Amino acid sequence: MDSKKIQNVFFISDSTGITIESLGHSLFTQFPDITFEKKVFPFVTKKENAEKAISHIKKVATNSQNTPIVFTSLADEDLKNLFAANDISIFDIFSSFIPEMESHLKTQASHAIGETHGVGNTSDYLQRIDALNFALSHDDGMKLDTIEHADIILTGVSRSGKTPTCLYLAMHYNLKTANYPLTDSDFENSYLPETLRASQDQIFGLTISPTQLCKIRTERKPNSKYASFEQCEFEIKKAESIYKNSKLPFIDTSSVSIEEIATTIIQRLNLKPQGKW
Amino acid sequence: MDSKKIQNVFFISDSTGITIESLGHSLFTQFPDITFEKKVFPFVTKKENAEKAISHIKKVATNSQNTPIVFTSLADEDLKNLFAANDISIFDIFSSFIPEMESHLKTQASHAIGETHGVGNTSDYLQRIDALNFALSHDDGMKLDTIEHADIILTGVSRSGKTPTCLYLAMHYNLKTANYPLTDSDFENSYLPETLRASQDQIFGLTISPTQLCKIRTERKPNSKYASFEQCEFEIKKAESIYKNSKLPFIDTSSVSIEEIATTIIQRLNLKPQGKW
Incomplete structure (x- = not known):
């Protein structure tokens, strides 16, 4: 019988979510006794997309013993704030790194929507x-x-x-x-x-x-x-x-x-x- | 003429470095006016590997106008400390997320070396x-x-x-x-x-x-x-x-x-x- 603790995790991205999911997976290997149930919400670029994700996460939260973990890589502050306003605890890759990078690079981040896996040139x-x-x-x-x-x-x-x-x-x-x-x-x-x-x-x-x-x-x-x-x-x-x-x-x-x-x-x-x- | 500012970036990983490089790339898209010169040091699992990376980074630092940025995803604290002891400023994905995750998950991280892109099962x-x-x-x-x-x-x-x-x-x-x-x-x-x-x-x-x-x-x-x-x-x-x-x-x-x-x-x-x- 698998008695491992189950932890729901959601990845919210304005692009594919591939980078943030990979980061999450890397962090989860540090907790081998926990089974992480993952779901990605890619292309969250509008209020409607964010609201759909929030409503899904809230439903899962109600039905599970542990508060879900939510990873976000949203460049748009307004979209990110929708999650914060909903009592969802967030691990955000931008706020974890961007302020310090801005100070190191002596310039402001663009906060434009992710191009990581865009077609670029x-x-x-x-x-x-x-x-x-x-x-x-x-x-x-x-x-x-x-x-x-x-x-x-x-x-x-x-x-x-x-x-x-x-x-x-x-x-x-x-x-x-x-x-x-x-x-x-x-x-x-x-x-x-x-x-x-x-x-x-x-x-x-x-x-x-x-x-x-x-x-x-x-x-x-x-x-x-x-x-x-x-x-x-x-x-x-x-x-x-x-x-x-x-x-x-x-x-x-x-x-x-x-x-x-x-x-x-x-x-x-x-x-x-x-x-x- | 390309007058973009050049910023050297190093990725230090005890595994392939793929996750951390992808994270870095995602963050760099927020700074479109800067050209990031990247180098990955994968499989940094021993003191010798870390020292080799440190010596390379120091050489680059001496020859460039901007202090290099170093991203690390080392699970081993001793290896990570070698970088800290050398006046190299570090963006570390583990210390950015693991403490908060430990408190959320109510358990300790294993700090075992990364298995993200290992063969697993x-x-x-x-x-x-x-x-x-x-x-x-x-x-x-x-x-x-x-x-x-x-x-x-x-x-x-x-x-x-x-x-x-x-x-x-x-x-x-x-x-x-x-x-x-x-x-x-x-x-x-x-x-x-x-x-x-x-x-x-x-x-x-x-x-x-x-x-x-x-x-x-x-x-x-x-x-x-x-x-x-x-x-x-x-x-x-x-x-x-x-x-x-x-x-x-x-x-x-x-x-x-x-x-x-x-x-x-x-x-x-x-x-x-x-x-x-």
């Missing part, structure tokens, strides 16, 4: 779309003839995390990413193929524990040679020896998230990402 | 990978025979933003997404194809201004019929009439970001996303 947006298209067209060893234009080339055995990481790097950092799967023909040579050697500085290897790989492959093709522990162990051993022979940086993806893999790669390759996402 | 991770694989295999009208398993099916003309939005929804919310491109055969009928009608409730239309579409398509295939204003205008008109005939919700993607499109779709379809990213 079109060239940035097109760069992002280009990066995604590049990642999709250079997935899984496709289009090796243009792979030298990649900012990052991931390599590794099947199901070691190459595609999700490439997509994340493209989506979040506008980086052109490609990936090259290590297969039997590469294992025979114990080296990366000739076509990739010109791009040596962009290449990053992924490895994974045989147990984890076996689990992931089994989900996909149960009882196959492909998913067997022996095959997984053999491929990983070969892949790691290629990384060592070619002096490639590599990371074990067994127990890290896509975000952690991406951050590590950017740090190790000393890249300066362009995105603002 | 494996089932959540596998769900995310499944969602991404579903999105990739159901891109651009592929695998219509299993499209009914999608949580969301996006439709729209070529280059209206379907694929990036699908990938974003899968990556961030673990949602199984598919997309179906509207082409000539659909325009002849003025209705969605038979195969999609069973999934009516999951379908969301994307539209875009002819000018914006023409611009995007011209980047891809300059001087083609495909990229001409007339063709773009014709296709969009037809697509919108299909949405109206089929009573589909739809959104204009011309000047909104992928995040805003995704948030709007989740809100309009009343979905409860599973992810924690």
Whole structure:
């Protein structure tokens, strides 16, 4: 039986609410004994939106043992005050940081509605779309003839995390990413193929524990040679020896998230990402 | 000539730094007259990492007119104190929120190192990978025979933003997404194809201004019929009439970001996303 205390949390944003929800999630990990029930109210830009949120929160408050927590990132003071006027206790990211920033920066904040995840400038947006298209067209060893234009080339055995990481790097950092799967023909040579050697500085290897790989492959093709522990162990051993022979940086993806893999790669390759996402 | 004031900002995190950088970006949009030069120090979990960051920040401080701003999200008090002891002024997300949260929740924060973008539980991770694989295999009208398993099916003309939005929804919310491109055969009928009608409730239309579409398509295939204003205008008109005939919700993607499109779709379809990213 789950006897964890339940705490309702609401996120009120005049934009997507993605930043504030992520901040909330980060803070909640500090309270592992509490289950947080979350609801986001995005695009709260008018009085009607705020009133709808307030009425919902009040209803939840009446039916729960604990007073709900409300996180806001509203730039408009009048909208924010609607919540304050309703006896709702608020954790506000603007009032927590903006006054001190204003004094540090010796200038006034604009209090204009959030543009954090707005489209901003079109060239940035097109760069992002280009990066995604590049990642999709250079997935899984496709289009090796243009792979030298990649900012990052991931390599590794099947199901070691190459595609999700490439997509994340493209989506979040506008980086052109490609990936090259290590297969039997590469294992025979114990080296990366000739076509990739010109791009040596962009290449990053992924490895994974045989147990984890076996689990992931089994989900996909149960009882196959492909998913067997022996095959997984053999491929990983070969892949790691290629990384060592070619002096490639590599990371074990067994127990890290896509975000952690991406951050590590950017740090190790000393890249300066362009995105603002 | 760009005469904007330049302000150096550093983000110090014991994890990826993604949350705190996103928070910083959100705050910086309130100061449009300042150019923020950002650098992230992720995975600051040991004294050595902190000292390296401090030494870099001090060097930048000596060479710049404005005192750098440092944002931290370090759970470990000793590490955080290293920064304080070095005359570096800190905006700390933990001390801004945790004490008040502790008093509201009537419990102590764990002060354990951040798990925000850690792999957390494996089932959540596998769900995310499944969602991404579903999105990739159901891109651009592929695998219509299993499209009914999608949580969301996006439709729209070529280059209206379907694929990036699908990938974003899968990556961030673990949602199984598919997309179906509207082409000539659909325009002849003025209705969605038979195969999609069973999934009516999951379908969301994307539209875009002819000018914006023409611009995007011209980047891809300059001087083609495909990229001409007339063709773009014709296709969009037809697509919108299909949405109206089929009573589909739809959104204009011309000047909104992928995040805003995704948030709007989740809100309009009343979905409860599973992810924690």
